[in-house]
Amino acid sequence: MKGKVTSFDVAQRAGVSQSAVSRVFSGASASKATQDKVRSAADALGYRPNRLARGLITGRSKIIGLVVAYLDNQFYPDALERLSNVLKEQGYHILIFTTKGRGEEVKQTFDQLMDYQVDGIIAASVGISDELTNRCAAAGIPLVLFNRGQRGGALAQVTSDNLQGAAKIASFLVKGGHRRIGHISGWMGSITGQDRAQGFASGLQAAGSELVHQIDGMYRRDTAAEAAETLVSEHGCDAIFVGNDHMAFAVMDHLRGAMKISVPNDVSIVGYDDVSMAAWGAYELTTLRQPVNRMVHATVDTLLAMIEDADASADQITIDGPLVVRTSAKVPKEN
Amino acid sequence: MKGKVTSFDVAQRAGVSQSAVSRVFSGASASKATQDKVRSAADALGYRPNRLARGLITGRSKIIGLVVAYLDNQFYPDALERLSNVLKEQGYHILIFTTKGRGEEVKQTFDQLMDYQVDGIIAASVGISDELTNRCAAAGIPLVLFNRGQRGGALAQVTSDNLQGAAKIASFLVKGGHRRIGHISGWMGSITGQDRAQGFASGLQAAGSELVHQIDGMYRRDTAAEAAETLVSEHGCDAIFVGNDHMAFAVMDHLRGAMKISVPNDVSIVGYDDVSMAAWGAYELTTLRQPVNRMVHATVDTLLAMIEDADASADQITIDGPLVVRTSAKVPKEN
DNA sequence: CTCACTCTTGCATAGGTTTGCAAGATTACC
DNA sequence: GGTAATCTTGCAAACCTATGCAAGAGTGAG
Structure with a gap:
């Protein structure tokens, strides 16, 4: 009962050849009779096909590499969970890599991913050098960028419509009567x-x-908080669009806490993402929703398409999202 | 340039046998001369060992299965990231599975994990039936429970010292002068x-x-918020210990928002975990810190020990954590 | 009953690596 | 320089499954 039970063991017990049991489990043709014999033998022995061995011979590991940079931004755990579920339905699973770095570390990460013979890679908000994309292409491993674009690349990517979305916010803030708007x-x-x-x-x-x-918040809470203080104190801003919710929370905390400034009475804050926390009572953040579900489905669809068909076109998908109005920014009087 | 480059290719180019190249990459003994020949040939060809093939023969996939239930509770993404980093240093990587379910779904998850021949499993806060633990044991796959215990089990587990920690909170609240304390x-x-x-x-x-x-919050925001209302309105509580930070935030939101109750002036709130969000200005939650880093290291250490040595004892580790005093609960006057 | 044709099935090979074994090469020591 | 001991190295088997090929079993028609 110690050693793994192999297809050979169940073949023996079922009185058929090893190929037969392979065929039953890989869904190839087999007569009803052998199907039954094999299945019952397999159940009795507790046999399940070894994915490593299968992957070795088929060239498909059924593993997707996910590399993600910001796990403290709630947007990504959320996306991760959804990606995992959608992929699971298609028989794939996620090997996860986290990386803060931008250069050498990302490269090592990719090396390791390829060691595991992943069938595809999803890069969530992490910078990919041309060298890396070439390596992937050479190895025939599809790559799709999630929530991160690439200039003029032929890379597959799915993002929300960032230009359009930010424009919606601009319009909303202006209509809201704000005079000095920062970012x-x-x-x-x-x-x-x-x-x-x-x-x-x-x-x-x-x-x-x-x-x-405008100040670069670097996707960091402390940097964003500092930036907010500058925008309000030195530039007299009465409204700030913050580049994502994660930073927007820090901004609200800093304004309300250390600076004793009322949001939205003194300063309006708008974020981007609509993570679940944005709806929480402490923030009630007005923000542009990134439709995670649709983004996830689009990502999985294009990735799987590229896996199936090696020269499928690398789609660049942008998905539109609505502005979710809550209480962190003044609301325009009329429409 | 299309097909994968194998150890055989580099052997040919280096003018040595395939075993030679295997040996230099697996760290076995090899003369300086062949080392050099092999390395340069490998570099030229861009060779890297195929982990699937390696795993097939060594019986070690270098993959750890992580199954996690609550990814919306910030404690777990945080732990995930740390686990990933610590394991990476040891040459392991994480295949991740999320599951809400408690019964059948968990079972399927474990089936899939075993299909991938994972070397070990970390179950983060998910219920494991005896049947499953037996299956793991039979398959020789070490399993350690993270942040979740098991009564009377011989299962490896690492948790914080929940009894002690909760007792600290009790003492703190009583010293704080609270009369009607709920949970x-x-x-x-x-x-x-x-x-x-x-x-x-x-x-x-x-x-x-x-x-x-006391009311069961089910680890859910809505349930916890409802419970808080009951405790305060019907039972006149002036202090509540909430079973984890994730729910505590919901409680604070609900008290301050819908119920217009001041925290901590009217009601003191204490949480458990000390997720990073607990330090944010909007909450400043007094809470008992679970030392994630030490828990993660302990988890990895025991898991790897069990992988190395099949009959290593299944440690049950509990780690003590400090009470982190912030402003969500009244602070005792003197010590 | 025979023939042609389709389904099933077993054999054997492949996929890329590690590793025991034995032989060859090198070192050390007297 | 000779012998024993230690290193290196190649050969070949093994890990577990999928699959092309050819032979066998089954089906239907005439």
């Missing part, structure tokens, strides 16, 4: 950060206003 | 929930007080 951006080294900043600036212009000042 | 427990189907409840009750007695009322 704490996501890390400007990321396309996501850039796009939201750009969409916001042009949105303000389109609404006849302009951006007073 | 919103974690799910009473979990040992964790039971232990904290019990530790709290006996802690109150030891301090010359008693528990006014």
Whole structure:
């Protein structure tokens, strides 16, 4: 009862060849009779096919590598859980890698991913160098970027419509009667950060206003809080669009706590993501919802398509999301 | 450049046998000369050993299965990230499974884990039936429970000292001058929930007080919020110990928001976990810290010990944590 | 009953690595 | 320089499954 039970063992017990049991479990053709014999023998012995061995010969490990940078931003655990569930339905499972680094560490991570012969990779908000994308392409491993774009790349990616979304926020804030509007951006080294900043600036212009000042929040709470203080104290901002909810919470904490400033009476705050915490009573954050479910499904769909068909086109999908109005920002009087 | 490059390819290029290249990559003995030849050939070809094949023959996949129930409770993403990092240092990686269910779903999850030939399993706060533990034992797969105990089991587990911790909280609240103290427990189907409840009750007695009322919060925000309302409105509680931070936030939101009750002036709230959010300005939650780092290291250490040595003893480790005093509960005047 | 045709099934090989074994190469020592 | 001891190295088997191939079993028609 110690050693693993193999397809050979159940073949022996069922009085058939090893190929027969393989065929039964891989869904190939087999007569009803052998099906039954094999199944009952397998049940008796507690046999289950060894995925490693199967992967070795089929060239499909049924493992998807997920590399994620910011697990403290609730958006990502949430996405992770949904990705896991959707992939599970398709018979895939997630090998997870976390990495803060941007350069060498990411490269090592990819090395390790490829060691495990993953069938595909999802990179959630992590920077991928051209060298890495080439390596993946050379190895024939599909890669899709989740919630992170790549300029002019032919890379598959799914993001929300950051320009459009940020523009919606701009329009909302202007209509809300704010005069001095600032922006704490996501890390400007990321396309996501850039796009939201750009969409916001042009949105303000389109609404006849302009951006007073912008500071890079680096996706970090402390940096964002500091930035908020600067925007309010030095630039007299009465509204701030913060590049994601995670930073927006820090901003609200800092304004209300250390600075004794009322949100939204003195300063309006708008975030981006609509993580579940945004609905919590302590924040009631007005924010642009990223439709996680649709993003996850789109990601899995394109990734699996690329796995099935090696030269499927690398889709670049952007998904539109609604502005969720709560109480952290003044609401325009009329529509 | 299409097909994978194998150890055989690099052997050919280096002018040695395939075994030679295997030996240099698996760290077995090899002369300096062949080491060099093999390494440079491998670099030129971009060779890396196939972990699936390696796992097939060594019987070690270097994969650890992690199954986790509550990813929306920040404690777990945090633990996940740390587990991932610590395991990575030891050459292991995490195949992740999320499951809400308690019965059949957990079983299927374990089936799938075993299909992947994981070297060990970490179950974070999920209920494991005896049947499953037996299956693991039969398959020779070590299992350790993280942040979740098991009554009278011989199972490896690492938890914080829930009885002691809850008792500390009891003492703190009594010293704080509270008269009517209630408890919103974690799910009473979990040992964790039971232990904290019990530790709290006996802690109150030891301090010359008693528990006014207790309600099962089920680890859910909505249930906890409802419970808080009952405790305050119907039982006149002036202090509540909430079974974990995740629920405590909901309680604070509900008291302050819907019920217009001041925390801590009217009601003191204490949580358990000390997730990073507990330090945020919106909550400043007084809570008992679970030392995640030490718990994670203990978990990995015991798990790896069990993997190395099949009949290593299944340690049951409980780790003590400090009470972190913030502002969500009245602080005793003197010491 | 025979023939042609389709289903099933077993044999044997492949997939990429590790490892015991034995032979060859090297070292050490006298 | 000779012998014993130690290193290196290649050969081949093993890990567990999937699958092409060919032979056998079954089916239907004439």
